[in-house]
Amino acid sequence: xxxxxxxxxxxxxxxxxxxxxxxxxxxxxxxxxxxxxxxxxxxxxxxxxxxxxxxxxxxxxxxxxxxxxxxxxxxxxxxxxxxxxxxxxxxxxxxxxxxxxxxxxxxxxxxxxxxxxxxxxxxxxxxxxxxxxxxxxxxxxxxxxxxxxxxxxxxxxxxxxxxxxxxxxxxxxxxxxxxxxxxxxxxxxxxxxxxxxxxxxxxxxxxxxxxxxxxxxxxxxxxxxxxxxxxxxxxxxxxxxxxxxxxxxxxxxxxxxxxxxxxxxxxxxxxxxxxxxxxxxxxxxxxxxxxxxxxxxxxxxxxxxxx
Amino acid sequence: xxxxxxxxxxxxxxxxxxxxxxxxxxxxxxxxxxxxxxxxxxxxxxxxxxxxxxxxxxxxxxxxxxxxxxxxxxxxxxxxxxxxxxxxxxxxxxxxxxxxxxxxxxxxxxxxxxxxxxxxxxxxxxxxxxxxxxxxxxxxxxxxxxxxxxxxxxxxxxxxxxxxxxxxxxxxxxxxxxxxxxxxxxxxxxxxxxxxxxxxxxxxxxxxxxxxxxxxxxxxxxxxxxxxxxxxxxxxxxxxxxxxxxxxxxxxxxxxxxxxxxxxxxxxxxxxxxxxxxxxxxxxxxxxxxxxxxxxxxxxxxxxxxxxxxxxxxxxxxxxxxxxxxxxxxxxxxxxxxxxxxxx
Amino acid sequence: xxxxxxxxxxxxxxxxxxxxxxxxxxxxxxxxxxxxxxxxxxxxxxxxxxxxxxxxxxxxxxxxxxxxxxxxxxxxxxxxxxxxxxxxxxxxxxxxxxxxxxxxxxxxxxxxxxxxxxxxxxxxxxxxxxxxxxxxxxxxxxxxxxxxxxxxxxxxxxxxxxxxxxxxxxxxxxxxxxxxxxxxxxxxxxxxxxxxxxxxxxxxxxxxxxxxxxxxxxxxxxxxxxxxxxxxxxxxxxxxxxxxxxxxxxxxxxxxxxxxxxxxxxxxxxxxxxxxxxxxxxxxxxxxxxxxxxxxxxxxxxxxxxxxxxxxxxxxxxxxxxxx
Numbered sequence: 016x017x018x019x020x021x022x023x024x025x026x027x028x029x030x031x032x033x034x035x036x037x038x039x040x041x042x043x044x045x046x047x048x049x050x051x052x053x054x055x056x057x058x059x060x061x062x063x064x065x066x067x068x069x070x071x072x073x074x075x076x077x078x079x080x081x082x083x084x085x086x087x088x089x090x091x092x093x094x095x096x097x098x099x100x101x102x103x104x105x106x107x108x109x110x111x112x113x114x115x116x117x118x119x120x121x122x123x124x125x126x127x128x129x130x131x132x133x134x135x136x137x138x139x140x141x142x143x144x145x146x147x148x149x150x151x152x153x154x155x156x157x158x159x160x161x162x163x164x165x166x167x168x169x170x171x172x173x174x175x176x177x178x179x180x181x182x183x184x185x186x187x188x189x190x191x192x193x194x195x196x197x198x199x200x201x202x203x204x205x206x207x208x209x210x211x212x213x214x215x216x217x218x219x220x221x222x223x224x225x226x227x228x229x230x231x232x233x234x235x236x237x238x239x240x241x242x243x244x245x246x247x248x249x250x251x252x253x254x255x256x257x258x259x260x261x262x263x264x265x266x267x268x269x270x271x272x273x274x275x276x277x278x279x280x281x282x283x284x285x286x287x288x289x290x291x292x293x294x295x296x297x298x299x300x301x302x303x304x305x306x307x308x309x310x311x312x313x314x315x316x317x318x319x320x321x322x
Numbered sequence: 323x324x325x326x327x328x329x330x331x332x333x334x335x336x337x338x339x340x341x342x343x344x345x346x347x348x349x350x351x352x353x354x355x356x357x358x359x360x361x362x363x364x365x366x367x368x369x370x371x372x373x374x375x376x377x378x379x380x381x382x383x384x385x386x387x388x389x390x391x392x393x394x395x396x397x398x399x400x401x402x403x404x405x406x407x408x409x410x411x412x413x414x415x416x417x418x419x420x421x422x423x424x425x426x427x428x429x430x431x432x433x434x435x436x437x438x439x440x441x442x443x444x445x446x447x448x449x450x451x452x453x454x455x456x457x458x459x460x461x462x463x464x465x466x467x468x469x470x471x472x473x474x475x476x477x478x479x480x481x482x483x484x485x486x487x488x489x490x491x492x493x494x495x496x497x498x499x500x501x502x503x504x505x506x507x508x509x510x511x512x513x514x515x516x517x518x519x520x521x522x523x524x525x526x527x528x529x530x531x532x533x534x535x536x537x538x539x540x541x542x543x544x545x546x547x548x549x550x551x552x553x554x555x556x557x558x559x560x561x562x563x564x565x566x567x568x569x570x571x572x573x574x575x576x577x578x579x580x581x582x583x584x585x586x587x588x589x590x591x592x593x594x595x596x597x598x599x600x601x602x603x604x605x606x607x608x609x610x611x612x613x614x615x616x617x618x619x620x621x622x623x624x625x626x627x628x629x630x631x632x633x634x635x636x637x638x639x640x641x642x643x644x645x646x647x648x649x650x651x652x653x654x655x656x657x658x659x660x661x662x663x664x665x666x
Numbered sequence: 667x668x669x670x671x672x673x674x675x676x677x678x679x680x681x682x683x684x685x686x687x688x689x690x691x692x693x694x695x696x697x698x699x700x701x702x703x704x705x706x707x708x709x710x711x712x713x714x715x716x717x718x719x720x721x722x723x724x725x726x727x728x729x730x731x732x733x734x735x736x737x738x739x740x741x742x743x744x745x746x747x748x749x750x751x752x753x754x755x756x757x758x759x760x761x762x763x764x765x766x767x768x769x770x771x772x773x774x775x776x777x778x779x780x781x782x783x784x785x786x787x788x789x790x791x792x793x794x795x796x797x798x799x800x801x802x803x804x805x806x807x808x809x810x811x812x813x814x815x816x817x818x819x820x821x822x823x824x825x826x827x828x829x830x831x832x833x834x835x836x837x838x839x840x841x842x843x844x845x846x847x848x849x850x851x852x853x854x855x856x857x858x859x860x861x862x863x864x865x866x867x868x869x870x871x872x873x874x875x876x877x878x879x880x881x882x883x884x885x886x887x888x889x890x891x892x893x894x895x896x897x898x899x900x901x902x903x904x905x906x907x908x909x910x911x912x913x914x915x916x917x918x919x920x921x922x923x924x925x926x927x928x929x930x931x932x933x934x935x936x937x938x939x940x941x942x943x944x945x946x947x948x949x950x951x952x953x954x955x956x957x958x959x960x961x962x963x964x965x966x967x968x969x970x971x972x973x974x975x976x977x978x979x980x981x982x983x984x985x986x987x988x989x990x
Contacts, residue, residue, distance in 0.1 A: 210427040210428075210429060210433035211432065211434055211435040213388075213393050213425070213433075214425070214427065214433055214434075214493070214496065215446070216392075216393055217391055217392070217393060217420060217425045218420065218424070218446060218447035218450055218451075218496070218500065219416075219417040219420040219421065219447070219451060219500075220450050221450075224450065228435075228446075229435050232435075232437040232438075233435070233436065378853035378854065378855065378856075485941045487941060488941075515709040515710055515880070516709060516880060516924050516925055517920060517921060517924045517937060517938035517942075518709075518937075519924065520923070520924035520925075520926075520935035520938070521937040523926070524934050524935055527933070527934065543854075543926075544854070545883075545927055545928050548926065548928055549926035549932065549935070572928060583855065584928070586854040586855045586857065587854055587928060588858075588881065588884050588886060588887040588888075589886060589928070589929075590882050590883050590922070590925060590927055591910060592887075592889075592907045592909075592910050593907060598862075600859055600862055601855045601858075601859075604823050604825055604826065
């Protein structure tokens with residue numbers, strides 16, 4: 016082949032530079048980004064807390080001790096080494112509660128995002144791919160959801176169904192799918208017009224193949240990015256709902272609930288509300304930092320630069 | 323050019339092909355205005371030839387190509403391919419016909435799925451049609467890659483790791499996979515560097531000979547189209563204004579638009595300062611097309627009849643078609659040859 | 667030559683990347699005289715655009731001009747402060763770009779944008795500036811200029827926008843016009859109009875033109891002198907006639923052979939094999955040797971210098987004088 020000899024020289028130079036493994040490249044990319052490193056560190060920290068909670072806590076988070084009410088953290092006057100971060104109004108150990116609370120925050124954050132992401136992505140894909148009346152119906156429903164204040168909708172749902180971990184996930188899920196649907200639909204609309212989708216049509220690929228092989232993988236990166244961001248908002252949302260008394264019920268612990276409990280004591284015993292607040296902030300920051308980094312590496316242009 | 327082109331059987335026959343896009347206006351979305359992207363195009367392509375389609379942006383050449391490749395539904399008109407009317411096929415038959423009818427796209431950066439490896443891209447047509455699997459699939463893919471000048475070492479790479487020319491080669495391998503009869507080449511070299519353009523054009527020519535392919539070669543660059551085509555159609559505002567063999571078109575053009583188009587091309591010869599025909603004005607607004615001959619607003623020879631009557635595309639008896647009330651009759655090639663001593 | 671308008675001396679521009687500094691423009695020297703059109707021709711990544719941006723002082727991070735001089739009427743633009751440089755830009759020297767849509771501000775009217783340039787460099791009041799804008803638009807062949815000045819960029823076609831860009835570039839009667847692929851985004855019939863326009867204006871005003879292009883046809887049509895660039899360096903420089911009649915560098919020959927011609931019937935084009943090298947992985951010796959059919963052992967060892975083997979004809983090739 017004439018053409019073959021053309022390329023050979025060039026090819027050998029290129030292949031040599033491309034031998035770095037994908038994993039090591041990704042790791043290198045991660046540590047190149049300061050925010051990415053910090054985000055990953057924070058998320059690993061919180062995940063470890065959630066996983067190893069029983070071994071990290073000196074007390075049962077629900078254990079009430081009327082004799083040790085509102086003890087300050089250990090480094091303050093009147094604090095003791097038993098209760099590192101002090102105790103709340105019922106004498107429960109704040110450190111233990113925060114550690115166990117991380118479980119609820121993460122479960123709800125991730126669970127609700129997966130649930131709403133699934134609904135939103137499916138509807139967005141349908142609307143974007145098929146267009147026409149399917150698109151019209153789905154997008155009008157989405158508009159309707161946007162028109163109603165989410166928190167109000169959740170309050171109504173929770174008042175009817177009654178609070179609980181599973182209901183929280185479901186309720187947050189069905190009230191916050193709209194952004195996913197919009198983003199996915201927009202992406203699908205633009206990818207559908209790209210030439211590689213036309214090329215797939217031209218070789219006779221069926222719709223199913225086009226959706227799952229060509230469109231979905233290309234939507235995935237933006238989907239992951241908004242999912243990451245939404246984990247952060249969902250954690251805050253759970254905290255708000257718990258703060259309003261519609262979160263998980265005792266004896267389960269959540270950071271939002273702790274915040275709510277500490278509300279009355281802010282003036283006298285600031286630590287009761289402050290530490291769960293800091294826990295929320297750290298987790299959310301971690302998720303956002305990591306999300307920023309994800310957005311960077313999932314951008315194909317970034318890959319090309321490092322490819 | 324082999325002889326069998328001349329009396330070759332038409333493999334593709336397009337008649338009165340139209341594509342009108344509704345122009346959505348305002349809040350109520352009344353569809354009473356149409357953008358006539360392709361407005362009644364008819365031609366035949368013979369088996370084994372390269373049929374060039376040339377024209378400026380917005381002339382409808384790409385839309386025509388997409389309709390032929392069955393990627394866009396026509397508003398009206400027929401496309402007969404290999405003796406069958408494509409609009410009368412059911413889903414299954416259409417998939418079978420597609421094997422013979424492939425397309426190569428302009429933008430090598432958008433025509434390959436960025437999330438698929440080269441192997442999967444080239445293997446996909448074979449998998450979709452169940453033509454190969456396992457070891458045979460690997461062999462077939464490798465053969466295809468070698469056919470376009472790539473090799474084994476490229477199989478596991480992603481498109482972004484390749485240069486524009488190499489990506490175009492991958493796209494060609496994908497189009498070749500199903501052993502098609504006709505390939506629509508939609509501006510396949512416009513996005514590439516000059517030296518790479520030449521490589522791809524040579525590759526296309528080599529493949530055509532080897533597999534007896536028929537090409538529809540769509541491009542805006544006349545020198546490129548002339549280089550690769552046997553016959554050429556010139557389009558202007560959704561219509562074909564002239565069809566001729568390349569020699570007839572360049573030596574004896576009959577439509578004033580073809581003349582202007584040719585004259586506008588910068589000549590690669592600094593000694594020859596041509597008196598070029600510079601067309602006045604720009605393309606008319608496509609939503610509001612001129613009456614009569616669509617070219618009359620820019621035509622240096624326009625008469626009053628041109629404003630009223632639409633000229634028909636007519637055969638001069640020797641396969642040279644022109645749509646003009648006052649076809650030109652001159653022979654510029656002699657002039658060109660005289661002024662230009664052969665180089666090297 | 668003391669009369670030269672623009673004199674670029676040993677210009678070197680690098681782009682910093684993770685893999686080290688990449689020399690996009692490597693030791694480039696040339697001159698443009700008043701009324702002369704110099705074309706820089708080459709393929710993508712050869713450094714032709716980086717050269718024009720370096721001259722205009724428009725290289726931004728991660729790019730940096732690290733050496734050389736850009737003398738405009740004798741004063742070095744590279745050593746000027748930003749404020750002083752702005753007095754030259756848009757006034758004595760202007761630039762037009764490939765994509766007229768992105769170079770025009772979408773939220774201002776055409777009239778606004780032209781008169782702004784005029785008022786910035788000439789002390790005239792608003793009304794005079796608008797009047798001058800209309801005049802400029804008429805000069806670039808826009809017939810309904812008084813209507814166009816009230817329109818926004820998106821209301822105009824590509825050819826019209828490029829005319830507007832040229833009108834803006836010429837508003838202050840520059841002595842030097844840098845045109846970076848001015849017609850690449852346009853159709854051939856419109857390209858013909860724009861090239862014609864640039865030619866006329868340069869003849870009338872004795873403007874020096876630095877034309878950046880990849881199209882050899884445009885070069886033959888427009889240029890007096892031609893500079894061929896490859897991988898950041900000048901590989902050949904001579905008059906336009908000499909370049910087309912007697913190309914000396916194998917790359918130039920390859921470019922000429924790669925371009926299909928209307929008047930010549932060829933079965934196959936003489937393509938240059940391979941692709942432009944990655945600037946981070948430059949081959950040893952002559953950067954063109956891996957693609958060159960005339961390459962010999964010596965080409966791999968040492969980088970050839972740009973030598974005047976023939977009168978007023980420079981080539982960076984050790985075999986140029988053999989008359990390949």
